[in-house]
Amino acid sequence: METAECLNHMAPYLFAQIDKKRDALIAQGADVISLGIGDPDMPTPEHIVEEMARAIRRPANHRYPDYNGSPAYRRACASYMKTRFGVELNPETEVLALIGSKEGIAHLHTAFVNPGDYVLAPSIGYPVYSGGATLQSAHTYFMPMKEEQGFLADFSNIPDDVLKRAKIMFIGYPNNPTGACATEEYFDRAIEFCLEHDILLAHDNAYCDICFDGYRAPSILERPRAFECCIEFFSLSKSYNMTGWRIAFACGNPKAIEALGTVKNNLDSGQFTAIQEAAIAALTGPQDCVREMCEIYQRRRDLVVNTLRSIGVSCTAPQATIYVWARVPEGETSESFATKLLEKTHVIVTPGNGYGPDGEGYIRISLTIDDNRLTEALERLKTLIPS
Numbered sequence: 463m464e465t466a467e468c469l470n471h472m473a474p475y476l477f478a479q480i481d482k483k484r485d486a487l488i489a490q491g492a493d494v495i496s497l498g499i500g501d502p503d504m505p506t507p508e509h510i511v512e513e514m515a516r517a518i519r520r521p522a523n524h525r526y527p528d529y530n531g532s533p534a535y536r537r538a539c540a541s542y543m544k545t546r547f548g549v550e551l552n553p554e555t556e557v558l559a560l561i562g563s564k565e566g567i568a569h570l571h572t573a574f575v576n577p578g579d580y581v582l583a584p585s586i587g588y589p590v591y592s593g594g595a596t597l598q599s600a601h602t603y604f605m606p607m608k609e610e611q612g613f614l615a616d617f618s619n620i621p622d623d624v625l626k627r628a629k630i631m632f633i634g635y636p637n638n639p640t641g642a643c644a645t646e647e648y649f650d651r652a653i654e655f656c657l658e659h660d661i662l663l664a665h666d667n668a669y670c671d672i673c674f675d676g677y678r679a680p681s682i683l684e685r686p687r688a689f690e691c692c693i694e695f696f697s698l699s700k701s702y703n704m705t706g707w708r709i710a711f712a713c714g715n716p717k718a719i720e721a722l723g724t725v726k727n728n729l730d731s732g733q734f735t736a737i738q739e740a741a742i743a744a745l746t747g748p749q750d751c752v753r754e755m756c757e758i759y760q761r762r763r764d765l766v767v768n769t770l771r772s773i774g775v776s777c778t779a780p781q782a783t784i785y786v787w788a789r790v791p792e793g794e795t796s797e798s799f800a801t802k803l804l805e806k807t808h809v810i811v812t813p814g815n816g817y818g819p820d821g822e823g824y825i826r827i828s829l830t831i832d833d834n835r836l837t838e839a840l841e842r843l844k845t846l847i848p849s
């Protein structure tokens with residue numbers, strides 16, 4: 463049996479070595495604490511779970527869902543976009559339900575990329591942007607992402623032969639893993655660039671609701687001419703602690719929405735309508751749960767940032783997301799420092815090079831762990847201070 467050629471080109475699993483060390487430590491009975499997981503630790507808010515409990519008992523929901531999402535769910539998405547960002551959407555042509563935004567991002571390649579084409583992806587980013595291209599037998603061009611430029615992916619020096627075959631540019635702010643936030647001016651430049659080169663601009667906005675210090679993350683669709691070239695991905699995963707539910711939506715340019723819908727209509731049959739009904743409760747219900755979660759993450763962020771600085775690890779306090787992105791000390795690599803932390807303190811962090819070439823020299827710490835365990839992990843990190 464021979465598998466498809468593209469599978470041979472999928473990036474190897476970069477965290478395998480650390481996982482092996484972790485498993486060995488756990489087998490020896492060590493108390494390992496993971497700060498490596500990007501999955502909210504808090505439960506889905508009660509009013510959303512309650513709506514699901516009601517929705518699951520409605521026999522109409524037991525049948526095949528609407529392919530593009532129920533009209534009520536798409537209206538709720540549009541209403542969220544209007545309330546949250548002032549963005550007006552036609553729920554019929556400019557909104558598409560997704561089975562998690564990972565699914566939508568991966569399938570966007572099927573809708574727009576031919577074998578041999580290019581996808582432009584940030585050099586530190588969510589692996590699906592380039593993985594989706596590989597599965598399509600297409601190439602990825604990594605746009606440099608440097609701390610000096612605020613981790614804004616740089617599209618100013620892309621070679622002409624790449625640009626000619628570039629079909630999608632992926633960006634995502636507030637950013638996983640760097641925690642960086644984009645300026646309006648950056649969005650405007652990206653839109654202008656993609657319009658000039660006839661590229662679909664895909665903005666991954668999974669963390670727009672997890673903001674600190676009064677910061678308010680924008681939608682790229684607020685910007686002028688965005689509807690001419692942009693598709694934006696929103697997810698209920700992080701905003702409402704719903705990673706396991708698999709519910710998200712794409713919105714923006716109607717041609718892009720239609721193309722993605724065509725791919726999906728041929729591959730899946732939509733998300734369970736009961737889950738869409740619970741998601742309506744999330745998007746249109748009280749938002750205090752989101753504010754409370756942000757306060758918790760903000761407190762954890764401060765704990766992590768202060769401790770890292772006290773042991774000589776440099777980092778900026780992110781204004782959004784559930785991660786702290788920190789530079790490794792002089793003389794260490796991402797991998798060597800993550801390994802040292804694991805071996806000496808039994809604390810797991812994610813080595814930055816796992817997110818792409820420019821991630822080397824950094825580690826990512828997740829804030830998705832309860833305060834007691836986080837405090838314990840930080841106490842252990844402090845013991846690393848050279849005396």
Ligand SMILES: *Cc1c(COP(=O)(O)O)cnc(C)c1O
Nearest residue numbers: 562563564588638668697699710
């Ligand atoms: C968590 C995350 C998502 C959301 O994925 P879902 O499939 O909706 O759970 C999307 N993009 C990034 C960068 C993420 O970190």
